[in-house]
Amino acid sequence: MNFTLECEREDEGRWLADVPQLPGVLACGALQAEAMARAEVLALRVLADRLEHGEAQPTDIRISLTAA
Structure with missing residues (x-):
């Protein structure tokens, strides 16, 4: 399973990072690395929750990074 972690800087300076394939996975931070880590x-956590509740099957996970 492949996921893309996208990160961009807002006009006021904070960074937003999200995983488009997982709705609701959005985090912000003062630094790009902070937003991406969050x-x-x-x-x-979302993937673990899905596994615990039988909504997904165990699989290899790869996360690629994209900074705008």
């Missing part, structure tokens, strides 16, 4: 952690 989004990655949230994505892993």
Whole structure:
């Protein structure tokens, strides 16, 4: 399973990172690395929750990074 972690800077300076394949996985931070780390952690939590509730099957996970 492949996921893309996208990150972009807003006009006021904060960074937003999201995983488009997982609706609701969106995080922000003062630094790009902070926003990306938060989004990655949230994505892993969402996937773990899906596995625990039988909504997904165990599979290899790959996350690629895209910065705008």
